[in-house]
Amino acid sequence: MLTRKERSLLLALRTGSVWPAERRHRLRGAPSPLCSDCGERETVAHLFLSCSALSTHREALTRAFKQLGLPSATVDDILHPIKSFDLVSAYIRRIKEVQPIINAVVEERFKEALEDAKDVDRLVASGTMSTSQMSKEKPLLGLPFTAKNSIAIKGMRQDAGSVFWHGRRAVEDAPTVAFLRAAGAIPLALTNVPELCMWDDSQNLVDGCTRNPHDTRRSPGGSSGGEGSLLASAGSLIGLGTDIGGSVRIPAAYCGIFGHKPTAGVVPNTGLLPDVGENLEQYNCVGPMTRFAEDLPLLLKVLAGNTTDVFRLNEKVNLKTLKLFYMDNEGSFYISRVVPDARRAVRRVVQYLKGAHGLAESRLQLLEERFGAFLWFKFLGVKDPKPLAEMYRPGGFNTLVELLRYLVGAGRLTLAALAACVIAWFCSFRSKKEGEAYVTSVENARDRLEETLGDDGVLILPATPNVAPFQNQDLALMDSSSMTALFNLFKVPVTVCPVMRSADNLPLCVQVVAKRGNDRLCLAVAREIENRFGGWLDPSGVLRAMATILGSCRELLVELAVYLWCTVTRLVFALWFCWKKPRPLPPVTDELLLRSATSLAADIRNDKVKSVDLVSAYIRRIREVQPIINAVVEERFEEALKDAEEVDRLVTSGTMSASQMSKEKPLLGLPFTSKNSIAIKGMRQDAGSLFWHGRRAEEDAPSVALLRAAGAIPLALTNVPEMCMWGDSQNLVDGCTRNPHDTRRNPGGSSGGEGSLLAASGSLIGLGTDIGGSIRIPAAFCGIFGHKPTAGVVPNTGLLPDVGENLEQFNCVGPMTRFAEDLPLVFNVLAGSTTMRLRLNEKACIILWLSVLVNLNMLKLYYMDTEGSLYISRTTNDARRAVRQVVRYLNETHGLQGHPLQLPELRFGTFEWFKVAGVKEPKPLSEVFRPGGFNTVVELLRHLVGAGRHTLAALVACIMKQLCRFRSKPKGEAYATSLENVRDRFEETLGDNGVLVLPAATSAALFQNQDLMFFDSAGMTSLFSLFKVPSTVCPVLRSADNLPLCVQVVAKRGNDRLCLAVAREIEKRFGGWIDPSAKVQGRA
Secondary structure, three states: OOOHHHHHHHHHHHHOOOOOOOOOOOOOOOOOOEOOOOOOEOOHHHHHHHOOOHHHHHHHHHHHHHHOOOOHHHHHHHHOOOOHHHHHHHHHHHHHHHHHHHOOEEEEOHHHHHHHHHHHHHHHHHOOOOHHHHHHHOOOOOOEEEEEOOEOOOOOEOOOOOOOOOOOEOOOOOHHHHHHHHOOOEEEEEEOOOHHHOOOOOEEOOOEEOOEOOEOOEOOOOOOHHHHHHHHOOOOOEEEEEEOOOOOHHHHHHHOOEEEEOOOOOOOOOOEOOOOHHHHHOOOEEEEEEOOOOHHHHHHHHHHHHHHHHOOOOOOOOHHHOEEEEOOOOOOOOOOOOOHHHHHHHHHHHHHHHHHHOOOEEEOOOHHHHHHHHHHHHHOOOOOOOOHHHHHOOOOOOHHHHHHHHHOOOOOOOHHHHHHHHHHHHOOOOOHHHHHHHHHHHHHHHHHHHHHHHHHEEEEEEOOOOOOOEOOHHHOOOOHHHHOHHHHHHOOOEEEEEEEEOOOOOEEEEEEEOOOOOHHHHHHHHHHHHHHHOOOOOOOOOOOOOOOHHHHHHHHHHHHHHHHHHHHHHHHHHHHHOOOOOOOOOOOOOHHHHOOHHHHHHHHHOOOOOHHHHHHHHHHHHHHHHHHHOOEEEEOHHHHHHHHHHHHHHHHHOOOOHHHHHHHOOOOOOEEEEEOOEOOOOOEOOOOOOOOOOOEOOOOOHHHHHHHHOOOEEEEEEOOOHHHOOOOOEEOOOEEOOEOOEOOEOOOOOOHHHHHHHHOOOOOEEEEEEOOOOOHHHHHHHOOEEEEOOOOOOOOOOEOOOOHHHHHOOOEEEEEEOOOOHHHHHHHHHHHHHOOOEEEEOOEEEOOOOOOOOOHHHOEEEEOOOOOOOOOOOOOHHHHHHHHHHHHHHHHHHOOOEEEOOOHHHHHHHHHHHHHOOOOOOOOHHHHHOOOOOOHHHHHHHHHOOOOOOOHHHHHHHHHHHHOOOOOHHHHHHHHHHHHHHHHHHHHHHHHHEEEEEEOOOOOOOEOOHHHOOOOHHHHOHHHHHHOOOEEEEEEEEOOOOOEEEEEEEOOOOOHHHHHHHHHHHHHHHOOOOOHHHHHHHHO
16 A cells, blocks of 8 residues: 555646756646645655655655556656756757747857856755755756846846947846846846837847747837747747836737736846936836746746845735736727737636636726827936937937938938937926926826725736737837836836737737736736636747738638538538438347446346356347448357356356456456457457458457456457558458448448447447547447547557557557446556556656546536637537537536637648658558558559459558658658647646547548548547547437437546546436437337
């Protein structure tokens, strides 16, 4: 038995943060327990990086892993720390990748940073400081950071992109940089700014123009635009910016990252360029910029130095007690220039906070916000200001003369700098008294805002009126800082949080504002927004929609063409088969055939049902339905009856007790069937191929051996398509298997024989394989339950065909049953020694926890009712209705709020699968069908003259594979990596308690050969095979044609138990297995 500590360690490993502090894509779950040794939360990061009782934890975890059958090496893999040298090297490589595209870095210190990283690694290895000591004294130890080219880093440039200051180098670190260095952080590079940081983009005459990584035609914002662009491109881990009118928040908003402007006066703001004068210096703040909201509090603590207590960051924020205010425009009375997308982002955040935490929202009107940028420029003329011209150039300049120089191509200042000087002149006060009255009015407005917010209030509003503008667009209307500048004058804390993408696929962000000193409220709300909306928007992600109108039109035309072709195909085949009558199935008369495997196994163990009677009943049923559906290709009835007699003798003898049999032989006496590609000793294993016909298995596949060891009895082999490589079940050896609900239709494939026989009550337990949907498609078309496990759980050897190392990783063996309660029973047996744990890669090990009871009321529910199309869906209305009914039921019964999910990659999932089949030196598909391969054109000609040796489906599969191949190996590997990134984001969305409900197929069962015209069967399934996630198909209702309609339930890898629990709940409400013979009786 595991001790409490060992159990808590395993729980922390399952639900806590991932051990490298830099890896933020953690697997979110329930809160971890408290550490018994030091009282801190038992996350993995705490246990293995900062807890003083590290050796004790290691020993406990080693003992726990030993009892679970894991080698001790696994513990070392999990505890293996990331080296600072490796981390810094990774960011250097990334900077070198993206710099030619975005032009964000103006000076680097890569060599020095690597040396600093080596020093860190030596310090950690020496053991001079304990992990807890490093956590307290050097919380940023070994982490690289970048800063904008206006903050002093000793020995590096500090010219802020000015021709007049070019060549100036910092003599010493700015206080904020010194704080970061003292905390162990390593400066890596300087990033670009507008000239003297006085505009809302990031271009100057020294270092050129920085581009937005989401759309390189657009501005990244300013003045910390180089930081925003580099962070969004994953070229920096921590960014240091300054904010005097929005210079942290505007780039954060335009680049889709997090940025925080602290309460003014708390973080030191010396060591900066330009010298803005005493008047403006009070509004200038140094603040952190990151991709992950959880990093902001850590950095703010470091940057605040001795004044950290002002922020009260250690105080826990109760979101349910917040007062929520919002503005969805810039305070205008009649016509707002805030775009609808930006307003929608605010409304979505407010709606989420209202629903999740029960907050009552209040609309706020802040009239001063309308022209915030011009209000800021007015402050330049208050209290003996330093002229703006003197900030740009020592001694100042004549703006008109410099403008003329610019027009003739001899300018020494950017047009933005000249525009700023002109605006400042226009906004100047006529008298000092007028300026002081203006300051008083702004302070009064701030006091009114803070009085409204109080100590527990936050204001949500757009970060900018629009998405990132095109380069130089701000010269026509300086609108970027209109939503930010006023809060600098108010000196209040503000955090920018990414929420969603616009119609142009650009980031849309909101600002969270609180009263001075209440930075912790902003940061807590930012964490909550990240949890719901995903946070950082990756510009390199493959989930991006088309970024241009031309791309959108192309997508629309493609989807329209696919929809029309699919619709025409369905209509043509419906007309072709309307004259043929389906053959009805005889009704089920034996009560044993209508019982679940779980109940039958219990009765056999207790000698209430004889195994011989059960096996005989299924043999009779197979003989009844086989002439109609043609599902069985080989049987072992006599041997099965002998095995059943031995089972009955064992039960009668009393050698084993019922409880002992339940543990050691949970499937005792139950017959099962398997598809003709899984090895059963002495039986055929040719997968319907002429070239493999006659081959017999010399030994059982591991999955079959596990079932036999559990007491199950193999009864028959069922039909498959040639080499299991199509979405139907017909071949040149055994002919065509028919769907029992309508014999004119396809039962699906490749486990179609299993699906057809199970639906016809000819089998109790079916064994299938799934590499792209081969379990789920037949289950969906035939109206039964089928489960594709997490890849790697069930042994997948002893199978035909040999698909090669590349595709083998996606191939899964899984159960197919008529009753949902049988899936966990069979799956527990098939998982064998991996029932308790599954190793995902060298550094990650998750636990399946199949025996843990699932609380459905605690689930997160996501749904898709289409195939992910952007404009036109080919998913039928009946299939969409099935999803909506399941979501509505779960909402009404368990209070689950369904959240729509968009997964565009699912649209053409079959082609995605064929593309991945061409990655990493694949085995040619023709060699899968025939040893040595064949010429597809020659075989196609043979087929046309009636001398074919392969099915037409096999030839079409080879052609599709050829069309989807990559021209180069690097492109294929990059594509595979991009899909893994999509999977990681998908799993992060689901978390440890989330499920996705979507159609199992775009329509009900297809007519025979319809898939040859448009291979759509695997469209809803193949992507999840590439993701390696578990998926369960559940029958829900009948279509207008009286055919089964099913849904898929998908979860994160290792969370098979969630899929199975939801399947049980769906069966309880909708009835489960759809009996095709009952349908005939109903019609009669």
